[in-house]
Amino acid sequence: MSSLATSNTTLPNAWLAEAATRISAGDALLATLELDLDNALRFSRGLVLLSEHSLQAREANGEWQRWNLRAGLALQHHDHAGIATLELMDNSTGTTTRLAAWRYTLEQNVAALRLIEKFDKQLEAVISGRPPETEEVVACPTCKALLEPGQEECPICTRELQTPPSTWTLFRLWRFAHPYRWKLLTGFLLTLASTGATLVPPYLTMPLMDNVLIPFQNGKPMNWSLAGMYLSGLLGAAAVAWVLGWIRTYILALVSERIGRDLRTTTYKHLMGLSLEYFGGKRTGDLIARIGNETDRINIFLSLDLLNFATDVLMIGMTAVILFSIDPWLAIATLLPLPIIGWMIHFVREKLRTGFERIDRVWAEVTNVLADTIPGIRVVKAFAQEKREADRFLEANQRNLAMNDKLNKTWSIFTPTVTLLTEIGLLVVWVFGIWQIAHGASTVGVLTAFLAYIGRFYTRLDSMSRIVSATQRAASSTKRIFDILDHVSSVPEPVNPRPLPQVTGQISMRDVGFRYGNRSVIRNLNLDIQPGEMIGLVGHSGSGKSTLVNLICRFYDVTQGSVRIDGIDIRSVAVADYRSNVGLVLQEPFLFFGTIAENIAYGKPDATREEIVAAARAAHAHEFILRLPQGYDSLVGERGQGLSGGERQRISIARALLINPRILILDEATSAVDTETEKEIQKALDNLVLGRTTIAIAHRLSTLRKADRLVVMDRGEIVEIGNHDDLMAREGHYFRLYQAQQRTHAELAEGGEA
Amino acid sequence: MSRFALTRNPAGRLICTLADGTVHANVTPVRAFPLAAPDEGLALMSQEGHEIAWIENLADLDAANRGVIEDELAGREFMPEIRRIAEVSSFATPSTWQIETSRGNTALVLKGEEDIRRLPDNGLLIADNHGILYLIRDRKALDRHSRKILERFL
Numbered sequence: 031m032s033s034l035a036t037s038n039t040t041l042p043n044a045w046l047a048e049a050a051t052r053i054s055a056g057d058a059l060l061a062t063l064e065l066d067l068d069n070a071l072r073f074s075r076g077l078v079l080l081s082e083h084s085l086q087a088r089e090a091n092g093e094w095q096r097w098n099l100r101a102g103l104a105l106q107h108h109d110h111a112g113i114a115t116l117e118l119m120d121n122s123t124g125t126t127t128r129l130a131a132w133r134y135t136l137e138q139n140v141a142a143l144r145l146i147e148k149f150d151k152q153l154e155a156v157i158s159g160r161p162p163e164t165e166e167v168v169a170c171p172t173c174k175a176l177l178e179p180g181q182e183e184c185p186i187c188t189r190e191l192q193t194p195p196s197t198w199t200l201f202r203l204w205r206f207a208h209p210y211r212w213k214l215l216t217g218f219l220l221t222l223a224s225t226g227a228t229l230v231p232p233y234l235t236m237p238l239m240d241n242v243l244i245p246f247q248n249g250k251p252m253n254w255s256l257a258g259m260y261l262s263g264l265l266g267a268a269a270v271a272w273v274l275g276w277i278r279t280y281i282l283a284l285v286s287e288r289i290g291r292d293l294r295t296t297t298y299k300h301l302m303g304l305s306l307e308y309f310g311g312k313r314t315g316d317l318i319a320r321i322g323n324e325t326d327r328i329n330i331f332l333s334l335d336l337l338n339f340a341t342d343v344l345m346i347g348m349t350a351v352i353l354f355s356i357d358p359w360l361a362i363a364t365l366l367p368l369p370i371i372g373w374m375i376h377f378v379r380e381k382l383r384t385g386f387e388r389i390d391r392v393w394a395e396v397t398n399v400l401a402d403t404i405p406g407i408r409v410v411k412a413f414a415q416e417k418r419e420a421d422r423f424l425e426a427n428q429r430n431l432a433m434n435d436k437l438n439k440t441w442s443i444f445t446p447t448v449t450l451l452t453e454i455g456l457l458v459v460w461v462f463g464i465w466q467i468a469h470g471a472s473t474v475g476v477l478t479a480f481l482a483y484i485g486r487f488y489t490r491l492d493s494m495s496r497i498v499s500a501t502q503r504a505a506s507s508t509k510r511i512f513d514i515l516d517h518v519s520s521v522p523e524p525v526n527p528r529p530l531p532q533v534t535g536q537i538s539m540r541d542v543g544f545r546y547g548n549r550s551v552i553r554n555l556n557l558d559i560q561p562g563e564m565i566g567l568v569g570h571s572g573s574g575k576s577t578l579v580n581l582i583c584r585f586y587d588v589t590q591g592s593v594r595i596d597g598i599d600i601r602s603v604a605v606a607d608y609r610s611n612v613g614l615v616l617q618e619p620f621l622f623f624g625t626i627a628e629n630i631a632y633g634k635p636d637a638t639r640e641e642i643v644a645a646a647r648a649a650h651a652h653e654f655i656l657r658l659p660q661g662y663d664s665l666v667g668e669r670g671q672g673l674s675g676g677e678r679q680r681i682s683i684a685r686a687l688l689i690n691p692r693i694l695i696l697d698e699a700t701s702a703v704d705t706e707t708e709k710e711i712q713k714a715l716d717n718l719v720l721g722r723t724t725i726a727i728a729h730r731l732s733t734l735r736k737a738d739r740l741v742v743m744d745r746g747e748i749v750e751i752g753n754h755d756d757l758m759a760r761e762g763h764y765f766r767l768y769q770a771q772q773r774t775h776a777e778l779a780e781g782g783e784a
Numbered sequence: 785m786s787r788f789a790l791t792r793n794p795a796g797r798l799i800c801t802l803a804d805g806t807v808h809a810n811v812t813p814v815r816a817f818p819l820a821a822p823d824e825g826l827a828l829m830s831q832e833g834h835e836i837a838w839i840e841n842l843a844d845l846d847a848a849n850r851g852v853i854e855d856e857l858a859g860r861e862f863m864p865e866i867r868r869i870a871e872v873s874s875f876a877t878p879s880t881w882q883i884e885t886s887r888g889n890t891a892l893v894l895k896g897e898e899d900i901r902r903l904p905d906n907g908l909l910i911a912d913n914h915g916i917l918y919l920i921r922d923r924k925a926l927d928r929h930s931r932k933i934l935e936r937f938l
């Protein structure tokens with residue numbers, strides 16, 4: 031929805047010219063609506079024009095239709111399943127006739143709303159003969175927020191268009207490595223130095239052979255001092271390599287853990303800031319897998335694989351230089367397998383990357399099954415579906431296995447092939463070396479040194495080829511982590527939040543419309559709530575009561591219109607500032623793992639014990655808490671498992687009361703308690719409600735007797751407002767609801783007596 | 785004798801007259817299983833959202849009623865079937881896809897991989913950022929190019 035305002039029609043130029051010819055002199059173009067569907071619902075372009083005197087439309091076949099503005103005309107729009115219909119109706123003949131209908135996707139909705147608004151104004155002007163009121167205050171067509179003069183787009187509605195993350199995701203990880211760059215550099219230099227130290231021994235074997243052993247073999251006396259010097263050089267190099275390697279491993283392990291921590295916490299923090307809409311679409315297991323496993327893979331990649339790779343490259347370069355300096359021809363023979371390996375890497379890389387991405391997803395699927403069934407274990411058992419769930423888990427694991435098997439096929443052939451190539455390379459060097467020595471072009475020492483170097487060289491090559499898989503794995507993980515990090519909350523923090531002064535609790539909703547996806551749930555809702563007023567929200571199940579509350583809490587942002595608190599649009603203040611004024615008791619109370627006291631103090635962690643007890647008393651939770659073995663220190667299980675439904679509800683009431691909010695929202699707060707307890711809670715609430723703006727939802731209408739006003743909702747619209755007696759007298763929706771309830775109560779009572 | 789008769793009023797709305805003579809204006813036909821069994825189980829819903837008639841199977845209706853219902857459904861149902869994926873802007877979401885559908889060529893913006901829903905028989909249902917649903921009946925039956933692109937999102 032966020033891109034509605036920004037994607038506002040780009041009209042083909044030719045059409046604009048054509049449109050201009052349709053507007054006669056003395057007329058003026060007021061609004062345009064570009065259609066992206068034709069009446070048979072095919073994607074094609076069309077145009078609706080509103081001018082001062084007429085409404086005109088260009089059909090798909092290029093023909094124009096025209097209606098002069100006159101009394102009786104009306105524009106209507108409605109939408110279903112993501113496509114909207116704009117209809118031109120004629121009421122002048124007594125019966126309503128449809129003159130024309132146009133279809134478009136919701137992408138054009140803003141333009142359509144603007145056109146309708148202008149149409150209504152212009153029509154009124156045409157009928158009354160007075161020019162339309164010059165719009166002194168311009169309001170955004172979607173949210174009705176007032177715009178500054180000259181401001182074309184509403185700052186609230188115009189949100190950043192989502193742009194896909196760049197494909198160079200791995201480079202974006204720099205952000206996490208940056209704080210540790212000096213440590214990483216040290217690690218890198220140490221790796222380099224320790225590997226450099228390992229290059230010394232083969233170099234020493236060369237003179238050891240040529241200056242000590244071979245002369246001795248040729249009958250010269252043993253040069254002990256020279257031999258001792260070379261040998262101690264060998265020992266020294268090994269010792270240096272050991273110390274350096276040790277320090278390096280330690281430093282890098284430290285850095286690796288820290289990067290991992292940063293990645294996880296940053297991702298989690300960002301995740302917490304995302305809107306409910308995001309969580310609605312995600313699977314828990316998938317998110318857990320991303321934050322849990324995949325960050326680990328990334329930090330290992332950053333701190334180990336990447337450094338190893340860098341040193342490998344440098345080492346190979348250095349070795350190559352040494353080899354060339356000793357004997358260029360032999361060196362060329364040594365480097366022969368390199369291009370072949372390079373080609374192989376290129377070949378498997380793509381396969382590996384997509385493969386790893388899919389493995390990650392399949393793995394998330396495995397976690398999903400767990401995250402789905404473990405919390406739902408009671409249902410699983412109740413319906414005796416243990417076996418089916420086990421099968422489902424098996425199936426997910428089977429898929430994971432199949433995926434891995436497939437990838438391993440590619441992967442398993444890769445490393446041995448590299449080894450084979452290096453073996454062949456070695457053979458080539460032997461052959462070539464022997465040939466050269468035989469011709470006196472080289473010495474035994476040189477060949478020995480070469481063979482020693484080549485061993486190291488090829489090990490490097492081998493480990494370098496391994497990075498191919500590590501990189502691809504990390505790249506796919508990175509992508510999935512940045513999927514989270516790049517997600518902009520659909521309930522965004524304003525760029526320049528307005529300070530929210532001490533609020534009085536006045537709420538006003540203007541022309542509010544809301545949809546979940548393409549499903550319109552709330553339509554054209556207007557409601558003003560006075561400070562301290564208690565509103566009872568009633569209506570059939572599914573009529574949009576909880577949704578309305580979600581909008582007031584700003585769990586979701588309205589699709590149209592605005593919600594204001596004390597006259598300030600709630601989208602223009604910081605989310606946390608606003609929510610600290612709202613106390614909420616949800617339809618499904620949720621408790622966290624922890625003690626009862628902690629749960630009550632959830633919204634105000636620094637609350638004193640007295641405050642906690644007072645809140646619990648007010649919510650009538652105090653006594654049952656005291657009956658628990660450890661009182662307020664009792665642990666409630668995950669999601670409050672250790673408590674009954676009513677008990678959980680009372681704790682959540684206490685939790686809402688503790689933060690002493692200006693606005694209190696009770697969504698079926700007393701639905702899970704018996705009538706006796708309900709009465710008690712009701713009494714407590716009656717006191718607490720005083721001086722607070724309260725919105726209470728209840729199916730048991732009797733609970734709302736105290737409400738100042740009852741708001742009756744039906745299918746997303748407010749159908750009646752008034753107090754109990756008014757609404758009963760009106761004999762409308764409320765009356766029917768009430769009657770139905772009285773009847774069932776009576777029936778229940780009868781049934782009980784019989 | 786059918787249980788109801790459907791007509792269209794000048795305002796373009798459906799009027800349903802039941803066998804007992806009650807008349808409902810603004811009725812809408814709704815499929816119960818739009819994906820699994822589109823032609824089985826249709827309901828006529830009143831303006832207030834109550835069911836006024838249940839149709840086991842479209843084929844059971846007389847031609848006149850069926851014509852009206854099919855006509856109305858055609859104007860309400862919008863689920864373009866993807867025939868080919870020409871191009872995607874990126875393999876990371878959000879991603880813009882240039883597609884060819886049963887209702888012409890267009891572009892869709894995929895917000896996240898979770899907007900792709902798997903259906904039985906290799907079918908996929910893709911929701912774009914404006915909530916329009918696109919259907920792929922059998923992804924194995926797409927051409928190689930499209931399949932390759934799709935694979936990256938599954």
Ligand SMILES: Nc1ncnc2c1ncn2[C@@H]1O[C@H](COP(=O)(O)OP(=O)(O)OP(=O)(O)O)[C@@H](O)[C@H]1O
Binds near residue numbers: 570
């Ligand atoms: N997350 C969601 N995504 C899509 N649709 C939703 C979502 N939440 C609710 N709806 C739909 O919105 C409509 C209104 O739901 P809402 O929860 O506001 O009803 P309610 O009036 O609170 O009902 P109840 O009295 O049963 O709690 C329902 O038709 C519901 O199916």
Ligand SMILES: [Mg+2]
Binds near residue numbers: 575576577617697
């Ligand atoms: Mg509810």
